[in-house]
Amino acid sequence: MRRQDIQLLALARQGDSAARCEAGRRYLLGVDGFPQHTASGLDHLNRVDAALRAQAARIIAESLALEELVALQQEDALARAAADGSAAAQVKLGAWLVLRRGRVEEGVRWVDRAAAAGHEAARQAVAALRRPDAEEPMAAFLQVLAEAGVLDATPLALLAARQARAEGDLRQLAASLRIVLALRAPVEAEIAELLAAAVQMAEARGRPLLGLPVEAIELALELRSHRGDRDAAHALGRALCGIACGVLAPEALAGGQNMRKGVALLLRAADAGCDAAWMQLYRVHGDHRLSVANPQMARFCLEKSALAGDTEAQRKLGALMLRAATTLADTEAAITWLHQAAAKDDAHALALLHSLVLPLPGDDAAAEAAIERVREDDPWVALRMALARHYGLTKLEALCVDPADGLRPWGLVVGRNPFISQIRLSAARAIPALDEAALDALRRAAAFYAHAQREAPLFEGDLRRRTRRLRRAFERHGVAEAMFFAQASATTLEALRLGSKWAFRAREPLQSALAD
Template sequence: MRRQDIQLLAQARQGDLRARCEVGRRYLLGVDGFTRHVAAGIDHLRQAAATDPAAAARVLAECLPLHELLAQGQHAALQRAAAAGSATAQLRAAAWQLARRDGLAEARHWLQQAAASATPAAAAAQPALNALDAAPPAQALRAVLQALDAAGEVDGAAVAAQAVAQAREQGDLQALADALNAALAFDAAPEAALPRDIAAAVQLAEGQGRELRGVDAQAIRDALESCAAQGDREAAYTLGRGLSGLPTPGLSAEVFDGQQNMRKGAAFLLRAADAGCDAAWLHLYRLHADHSLSVANPQMARFFLEKAAARGQAEAQRKLGALMLRESAGLAGTEQAIAWLHAAAAQQDAHAATLLQSLVLPVPGSDAEAAWGIAQVRQSDPWLAARLALARAFGLTKLEGLCVDPLDGQRPWGLVVGRNPFIQQVRLSAPRAIPAVSAAAAGALQQAVALYGQRGAAGEGDLRTRSLRQRRLFERLGLDEALYFADASATTLEALRLGSKWAWRARQPLSEALAA
C-alpha cells in the first residue's frame, strides 16, 4: 500500500469525515490501491454516518451495486441518499420500490427526480420513466429493470432475484409473480434458483387458495418439470395433476390448456406418491379406474387405492372397504372390509358410516327403557345383562345374543358372532361380522369383555340353560324380547354375510359411497 494510502487510513481512524468517506468508497469499489472489501467499506461509512449521515449514505448508495446494497440490508441508506439528491441513488431506489406492490407512486417520484437532475444518471432515468408509464402495474418492475440494466445502472437479473427472495419471505404472492416475471426477462437469471422459485410460488398460491398469475405458462411447466426431475414431490404432484387434466388449484386452467398427456401425468403422480405425497395415490386410482382413459388398468387401480387407504385417506378407505365388502364371499373378507370402513367412519366419513349401519339389524324401542331392563337383569344375572346390552347395541338375533362369545368375537372395529355348532342349518349357524356403529356399542362390548375376562362364563351353562334363564327372568320382570333382540329371517342374515347379496340390499348407499 502506498504512503498516501496509509496516511489516508490514519486520518480515517482519527475521525476525519472526508477520509472516512474516501476510504469507504475505495474499499467498496476496490480502486486506488485498495482491495475490494465490502464489509470494511461499510464499517468506515457507518462511522462517517455518525457525523454526516447524508454524505455517508450517498457514497454507499452510489458505490455499491443495488443487489449488494439490498443483500447488506442497506435499504435505509439508499433512501437517505435518494432524499439527499443523489440521482444514482434515486434510480436504484425507484427500482427497489417497484418490488413492492404499493411502491409504484414513490418509484415514479424518484425517476422523475433523477430525470430532472443535471447528471449523467438523467440519461438512464428518462427511458426508465417512459417504460414505467407504458407498462401495466404487473409489468412495471420488469420494464424498469430492463431499462436500467440496459443503461448499466443496475444488474437487472440480480435485483430481480432479490425481489423474488423478499416476496417469498413475506409470502406476497402478487409481488412474487411480478418479481418472477422480471427475472424471466434476463438471460443471466440464476438457472438453478429460478425454477425452484417458480415452483415455490405455485405452492404458495395453492396454500393461499389463489392462482399464480402473470408468469409465463411455459416457464411454469418447465420449472415444475425441472424441479420434479430433482426430486421435488410437490412439483411432481402439481405437474402430474396438470398433465392428467386434474384440477391444479394454484394455477389457472390456461397453464395446462392443450398440454394433457395421461401417461406422462400418471408417471409424475407416481413419482410424487412414491416420494411421500399421499394424496397422489388417490388420483392415480381415479385415473387407472377410468375405463375411458388410455392408462386404465383395474389391477393397478386397486393397488393405488390400497396404497391411499394405508396412508390414512378416508375416501380411499371407504371405497376400498365398499369394494371388498361387495366382493366378500366369507367372514375373512367381510372383516377386512369392515375394518377399512370403520377407519373411514372414524374420520367422519358419512358414507362409510351409512354402509356400516347397513350391516346392523335394527332393534326397536326406547334406549332408556332397554337400559332399565338390563339394570334389573344385572342384579340376578350379570352375564345375561351383558348379552342383552350386546344384542341391542349390535342388532343380534336372540340365537346370536345367547351364543356369542365376547372374548373370542371382540375386534377393534366391532364384534364377530362365531359359528354355532349346535345349529345344523348352515344359514342360521354361519358366523357374522357386525361393526360397532356407536360409542354405546363399543362401550357395551368393552364391558362384556371385562366381565367375561374376570369372571368367565362357567356359571352360564349351555345354550338351553341360558335360554331358559332368560325366558324366566323376562317373564318375572315383564320385559319384552323385541326390545333387545333383532328379528331377522334366514334370508336377511345370509344377505348380511354374503357380499353380493349385501350389495343388492344396500345398492343405493353403496353406489353413493363409490361415486362420492
C-alpha cells in the same frame, strides 16, 4: 499501502468521521491503494458521527450496485441518500420501490426527481415505463437502467423474487417472475425453483397465477420434477392428466394433456411420499374411457391411498371389499377400512356400517334402564342384553356369543353357534360397532368373560338353561324381548354374511359410497 493511506486508516480507527468516510469509500470501490473489501467499507461508514451520516449514506448508495445494496440490507442508507439529493440513489431507490415493494407511483416520483436533476438514464427509463404500447413496461424500465450501468436487471428481479418467496408474498413473487421472464432469462435451476414455488403457493392459498406464461411454468415443473421435487411432479402430473390443482386449471400449468406422462409423474410423486397422488392415480386408472385405464393398478393405488390415511380411499376400499366378500375374513377386512373412515366422520362409511346391523325398536334410555334392573340380580344376562342391544343380535346370537373371543377393534364377531345344526342360522357373522358406547359395552363384556372364563360354561350352562334364565329375568323385571333381540330370517342373515347379497340389499348407500 502508501504512507498517507496508513495515516488515513489510523485516523479512521481513532474515530475521525471524515477519515472513516474516505476510507469506507475507498474500500467499497477498491481505489486509491485500497483493496476492494465491502465489509470493511461498510464498517467504517456505519460508524460515522451524526453530522456525516448523510454523506456516508451517499457514498454507500453511489458505490454499490442496487442488488448489492439490497443483499447487504442497506436500504435505509439508500433512502437517506435519495432524500439527500443523490440522483444515483434516487434512481436505485425508485427502481427498487417499483420492482420489489409494488409502490409504483412513489418509485416513479423518485426516478422523476433524478431525471429532473439531469440523470439521462432516469429520463429514458421513465419514458420506457410510460410507453402505452409496451408489452411489459417494468422489464423495459429495468432494461434501460441496465444498459446505462445503473443495475443488473435479471439478478435484481431474481433477488426481488427470492425475497417475495421468503416473505410468502405470492403477488409480488409472480410480478417479479413476470419481469424475469420478460427479460428473456432462460428457465434454468433458480428460475424453475421459484416458478414451482409460486405454483405451490398459489394452490395452497387458492389464488390464481396471473401473467405467467404456461410454457415457462410447464418447463419449470418438469425441470424440478427431474431434480426430485415431488410437489412439482405432483402439480405437473395432475395438469397433464387434466386434473385441477386447487383453483389452478390444468391449462394454466401445461400446454395440453399427456396422460401417460402425467401418470408417470403422479406415480413418481406418490412414491416420493405425496399421499394425495395415490387417490388421483386411482381415479385415472379406474376410468375405462381413458387410454391409461388399468383396473388392477387402480385397485393397487386405492389400497396405497387407504394405507396413507385418505378417508375417501378407506371408505371406497372397504365398500369394494365388502361387496366382493365371500368369507368371514373378507368381511372383517372390509369392516376394518369402513370403521377407520367412519371414525373420521365419513357419513357414507357410517351408512354402510349401519346396513350390517339389524335394527331394534324402542328407546335407548329405556333399554339401558332395563339392563340396569337385570344387572342387579343377574349380571351375566345383563351383559348379553347390552351386546344384543348395541349390535342388533338375534336371540340365538345373543345367547351364544363369546365376547372375549369375538372382540375386534371395530366391533364384534359372533362365532359359529355350537348349539344350532342349521348352517344358515349358526354361521359366524361380523357386526361393526356404530358408536363408542357399543365398543365400551363389548370391552366390558369381554373383560368380564375373560376373567370368568372357567366359570362361564358351568354357570351359564347350555342353550336351554341360558334361555330359561333369560326368560325368567325378563318376566321378573317386565322386559320386552323385542327391545333387545332382532328378528331376522335365515335369508336375511345370509345376506349380511355374503357380499353379493349384501350389495343388493344395501345398493343405495353402496352406490353413494362409491360415487366420486
